Amino acid sequence: MPGPSFQVDPRCDRYCVVGNPIGHSLSPRIHQAFAEQTGERIDYRALLAPLDRFRETALEFFAAGGRGMNVTLPFKEEAWAFASPRAASAETAGAANTLWRDGEGRYHGDNTDGIGFLRDYLGNHGGSLQGQRVLVLGAGGAVRGVLGPLMKQRPARLVVANRTLSKARALYERFSPLGEISIYEYGALVGQQFDAVINGTAASLGAELPPLPAGILAAGAWCYDLVYAPEPTRFMRWGLECGAARALDGLGMLVEQAAEAFYIWRRVRPATGPVIELLRAE
Numbered sequence: 646m647p648g649p650s651f652q653v654d655p656r657c658d659r660y661c662v663v664g665n666p667i668g669h670s671l672s673p674r675i676h677q678a679f680a681e682q683t684g685e686r687i688d689y690r691a692l693l694a695p696l697d698r699f700r701e702t703a704l705e706f707f708a709a710g711g712r713g714m715n716v717t718l719p720f721k722e723e724a725w726a727f728a729s730p731r732a733a734s735a736e737t738a739g740a741a742n743t744l745w746r747d748g749e750g751r752y753h754g755d756n757t758d759g760i761g762f763l764r765d766y767l768g769n770h771g772g773s774l775q776g777q778r779v780l781v782l783g784a785g786g787a788v789r790g791v792l793g794p795l796m797k798q799r800p801a802r803l804v805v806a807n808r809t810l811s812k813a814r815a816l817y818e819r820f821s822p823l824g825e826i827s828i829y830e831y832g833a834l835v836g837q838q839f840d841a842v843i844n845g846t847a848a849s850l851g852a853e854l855p856p857l858p859a860g861i862l863a864a865g866a867w868c869y870d871l872v873y874a875p876e877p878t879r880f881m882r883w884g885l886e887c888g889a890a891r892a893l894d895g896l897g898m899l900v901e902q903a904a905e906a907f908y909i910w911r912r913v914r915p916a917t918g919p920v921i922e923l924l925r926a927e
């Protein structure tokens with residue numbers, strides 16, 4: 646039976662973000678700000694799922710009247726498997742971060758990470774990816790979420806580097822039918838240059854840095870870390886030390902992916918700029 650965490654104001658529609666760990670998630674704060682701004686009546690909470698009980702947790706939440714769910718680490722692949730039907734973005738990524746139940750009891754799955762990244766990189770920061778030489782670091786779920794939308798921007802070159810080449814190969818199998826993409830080990834990047842380097846490794850979370858060779862940033866290059874942190878990440882510091890024109894974190898992407906989920910659920914598009922500013926100030 647649903648526990649006390651599901652007891653909410655009955656006038657509000659219920660949403661949550663599920664992950665493990667989940668304590669530090671900014672999503673409840675972001676969706677609360679969207680709700681205040683738009684006048685939508687929602688109750689959005691963080692929900693910890695045991696590592697082996699994502700499916701049960703999701704079913705319980707929806708059975709108790711939950712309308713929609715965001716999904717974060719480490720459950721995005723399981724959320725993809727749980728969802729049917731799935732939007733193309735979730736299908737391409739093999740991962741879902743947004744679920745909702747329709748009137749017929751079907752669990753829809755979408756992935757808003759890629760559109761969130763693009764809205765932040767292109768829209769909020771005024772960047773460009775078209776015709777650029779783009780290097781993406783990592784081959785896990787975070788990278789799978791952004792790669793499809795990134796390829797649609799038609800970069801001049803798209804390279805994925807990963808520590809474990811077998812994982813990069815699996816990524817290549819998935820994405821090469823969609824467009825031009827090459828995979829490398831870090832050491833093999835020596836002598837190449839990029840206009841944008843996007844860090845999708847989990848290295849930043851542990852204050853580590855992927856083993857990037859010197860000299861890979863072209864003049865005016867941008868560095869973007871898909872994670873956010875109150876202080877610049879190790880990767881962002883590396884970028885600035887190597888002469889990057891911009892070194893950005895993923896806070897804007899986090900707010901943008903949330904806004905897209907909010908829109909999917911409520912059909913109302915919140916303004917993201919004030920919420921990004923609010924979180925930076927906090």
Ligand code: ATR
Nearest residue numbers: 783784785786787788808809812846847848853855
């Ligand atoms: P996520 O869903 O967050 O992407 P993941 O699927 O576990 O998590 O993928 C983590 C990615 O970070 C992987 O590409 C991993 O490299 P490996 O495939 O070689 O494991 C990468 N990663 C983690 N720590 C790293 C480090 N210290 N240096 C370089 N890459 C790292």
